[in-house]
Amino acid sequence: MSQVIYGLDIGKSTFHLIGRDSHGHKVIRKKFTRAKLLEFFTNHSPTTVALEACAGAHWLGQQLQSRGQQVKLLPPQYVKPYVKTNKNDYIDAAAIVEASTRPDMRFVPVKTEQQQLLNVLYRIRQGYIRERTALMYRIGGILLDFGLSLPRGHAKMKALFFWLAQQSHELPPLLMNELIGLHEHYLRLNENIAEQNKTIKIQIEKDAKVVLLKTIPGVGDQVAAQCLGNIVPSAFKNGRHLAAWIGLVPRQHSTGGKNKLLGISKRGNKTLRELLIHGARDMLSRPELAEKAYGKWITELREKKPFNVALVALANKLARITWSVMSRQEPFKVAQANV
Known part of the structure; x- marks a missing residue:
């Protein structure tokens, strides 16, 4: 018997479930209360449950994982293209199943x-x-x-x-x-x-990662706390991918072989992006310290480009160094400014 993949549309008190087998055939279409849903998956053999990363999704993901289920959280904007015709809770659940089976789909790690x-x-x-x-x-x-x-x-x-x-x-x-x-x-x-x-x-002071993060010039308690609360290093291939997720890279609008880069995309976590930019601003207010920590490139960029351009460039660098420190479990070194 082929494994069933479930798509779950979650609400405050009601949950709509669609299950499809490996051939795409519907095997279940049911509405649950919160207690009945947890009871259903407690008695279910290990399988895959996909749901949107929205309010309550991380708690529910934790509960399902503790019951042996594999949880896939999808960004809601990636599910929307798979919603067919009209919209209701079952159609949303079916779209979640469809989106979760795409080979190039991106998922959100379940927060602890x-x-x-x-x-x-x-x-x-x-x-x-x-x-x-x-x-x-x-x-x-x-x-x-x-x-x-x-x-x-x-x-x-x-x-x-x-x-x-x-x-x-x-x-x-x-x-x-x-x-x-x-x-x-x-x-x-x-x-x-x-x-x-x-x-x-x-x-945060109980966490060893905080000590490592605070070795990065421009990273204090608030930035370190948000990094711990939102970044799972293994979810990103490298620091550049993390910087793109935070929204510290140019937004692209290219066609016909002509590349067009716009302002920063402002995707991902707004709070983390804001704090990294504040940390970069603090470093740019002390050029000697910034040059000592990150190299002459930031001073040269500040002389050639507007202040905000240099500010975002340094915030981008901070994001990439943050990923490097968290993934390698090593304190910041000046050489890491070139990652």
Whole structure:
């Protein structure tokens, strides 16, 4: 009997399953609840289960792997071309099966629970930062309505009432009470962000890979945490493939034998790309250190090209070195800047 390949369209509480044998014949078409789905695969012999890499997919992938199943996670954009005619959950499941059998299909590694935790901690931190930024704009907008233009920056925001005391006119007492409440909320958000930074550091300092990653100039705790949470070195052939996945390479639009390269593709992990660019910016602000770590090419490129071009080029180099350090399990050496 030929092995059955299952395509699973996942939802919050219902799961639609399509199974096809090696000849493409449909052998099952069924709807499950979460508990019934896990029970089904607990009693099933080892087989292949394909599903889209979306919300809840990594947890479900972990559960299926623990039950002896082989899990294939597909990027949703690679499944869409295989959806025929109208769209419903069973058609989506059939498209997942079809896409998973293509010989040149690319798959997403199933994240571990630790990787998921690191991503959650960082998302909570980013939520605090966005809330703090919105609060600063809110306070600035309120003051502008009363004829005061608050200078930008956290230094001014932390010393808000000292700055207000130096202004030429006083604000209504009710407004001052409201500003006190908003300012206290701003200070609490600063404390939450600092606490989140400590939590992330505690989580990653136990991992030996972090010590290796932090030997790379421009890589700190936040970059190392995101590398651990999102990069599986074995999923990439080399560092250039990782840089392309992150979106730090030119987007190509070529035809008729004419090559046309555009701006960076911005594919893959937005957060990791942003952090690598911030790390590269920190290095470019110290040219002597950047040249010592990565060679004269970055200084020469900075002299010939716009700042942002050199910035992305160095971020690309950081991504490739990161892959090299993680895959070889060796600390960064200056010679590795040529990988």
